[in-house]
Amino acid sequence: MEINSLRHLAWPKVSTVLAAALPFLLAFIPAAAFSMSSEERALLDLSVYSVHDKNAGYFDKEQRRAELAHTTDRGLRAVMSRLKKRELCAASVSIPVISGAEVTPRFYEDRDAWRRAAAPYHDFEDMVSNLAAQQFIAPDKKSGECLISLLDHWAANGAFLKFDIETSERQTWYQIESSLFAAAFAYSIIRGDIVGHDEEKGRIESWLAKAAKMHLAHPGTDDNTCCNNHFYRRALYAAIIGVVVDDDALFRVGISAIYSALSDASPDGALRLEMTRQQYSAKYQVYATMYLAFIAEVAARQGYDMYNLKFNGRSLDEVVSFSVASILSPETAAQAANTPNQDTEFLKDKQYFSWLELLSRRPLWRDASEALLSSRRPAYNRSLGGYTTLYYFPAAPAQN
Template identity: 30%
Template sequence: MAGEGDRRRRRTGRPAGPSAGAALGRLTGAALVLAAVAALPGPAAAETPGANCAPAPAPVQALAYGSRYADGSENRTRLDADADAEVDAALKPVDDFLRDLADRANGVHAPGADPPAIAACVLARLAPWARADALAELDTTAARLTAGSRLAAFALILRQVVPHAGAGDGDKVGLVSDWLARRVVAQMRFWEQDAPEGARQGNLRAWAALAAAATADLTDDAIMRGWAAWSTAHVLCTANPDGSLPQEMTRGRWALHYQLHAVAPLAVSAALLEPRGFPVAGRCGAALARVVRYTVSELDDGRLTQARTGEVQTFFDGTRQLEGFNLAWLEAYLTLDPDPALEALASVWRPLSHSKLGGDQTAIWAAERDR
């Protein structure tokens, strides 16, 4: 289900041919990426990966599925097993591709690696998806709601390899950045115009904000970065005084599961935005710190969340088991707040990794600190 992480993921959509999807137009900020690598987009470059670089899977153009939850399930608290399986099948090729890409991109942080070769491989695999305008046809509200975390993953993966790209890869950097920018603009429109009211204050909005923050790092688009900051603050500022998130607390026995699913993009977005002049972590009485501390305090028994919802939480009723990916966001948060207790918690689970956050968070944020 949504937020499961890196264990068994998801989902089949309709593969796209090269002509699929109408372009929505380039964002002006994308030109800055091209300038940075001293290249302008030209004719379609050869996309044959080099040795030891697998070809990209067929681009997924369209996603169309309904809710995972049973009809009449108040606040989406009761899964429909068949619908859940259908969503998993629809998203599987996207999530499998993202895991593979994250693993490859994380190689740039390994001692003795060849970062330019790794960057070239990742870009060669992303280029066909960008040329096909993958994920352009999101035909249901459920598909639009869940696209943000996938776009965030693509952007965070690309963000790792762009500094290592050679001059000859400049056209692909621009191509892929422009594709992500178009998809994020579509997300921005959806969340401002068409998203369900409750969802606008919850974890899926936070994931869309992370997609915008990471993509804005690639395109230097000020409006996109501002929307990311606004959306992150919008969710953070709903936090209760104890740090619980009201939208996630409506989810019955899944409430803590979704609190964790929300804190991940909130923490990583804040870590991306703060150095760029958007101090969202301190908004609404340092809401992010409250959210983090509530979440961490509940990991042993979920007592407060159980009291709030009236139900034993899924991590403690045998439904789910806490895993490292649930805490991968700690690495980003520690760059904002080097709390010794949180550092000790992170050390127990390291290396921390989550493909939707770009893979190996321990390596990624160590590199960020060294920049």
């Protein structure tokens, strides 16, 4: 189904008068004035948020296993069949440890050079995500123990810990973000499954916490990476690592991203810092929301419904709805960005769709997510949650 034919599923916008006024306001107000600064985030009282279960992960594993055991959905059964047949352990030992000192060329300056430099990160992310998924659906393959060995090897060799923003440069900073939450997501799936290995788990958790805190020590710049989608990515690894290592402070960094995003949101859910990206505003609205949605899932597993939070008069519902509308029709963001003819190339990239699987169980977005994902399943993102269709797509017995 063509995306243009799905526009009727988009969430209604704010009043015409307010929508028309927003671009004018954006043109005259500094971008950083919208969102919460690093200093303002530090003043938030988030003491009510704590880690309650370090094995809770980002979805209910036992419930999901029970659902998958009885599903007749052909797509889900095909994913499980393919995963069971893969031989992953032997390949996992050949992935070189990334120190973090390596310089990664900037994505927008030299994409070919970036792809070559980023390949080791991507290989690592694919491997941890696949080992975790295989352990989840086929424990007899012992993939969880292989993942423990892989992460312990990286921990023992201080992966990522030689990163320095001055010498490794900013693109390496971005690459490490993805690898950190990929590793933590994967570890969260298998941690409670694997009995014993306490020494290895201790090293892994100490390493994840150390790497997260080292990486967070660079706060980004006041008008950009401190507060927009880049911060939400850092907040995501902080949230899931905070859970698996039982660190409330890290977990609360993740929670603070929801508050920061709501302080930045306009009445219709547009994230105003993302609206400064001109013709790429729709793309970056969706990109930012992907990470916020996963933080909300991590928080939900600890007992906190971030969709019920109202802050600055805004809610995550509004942000997500604007993002879904921006996928259905990128021109949704044109007024808020004060830039018509929004880029649509991002719609060819599956990473902008896999997170919608999280919405498939929520009535507000069920129809839109189903329409957008039906031709794109199984959804997979090597760093952002791995096999999202396997973990989230409703698996009630049904004939296809």
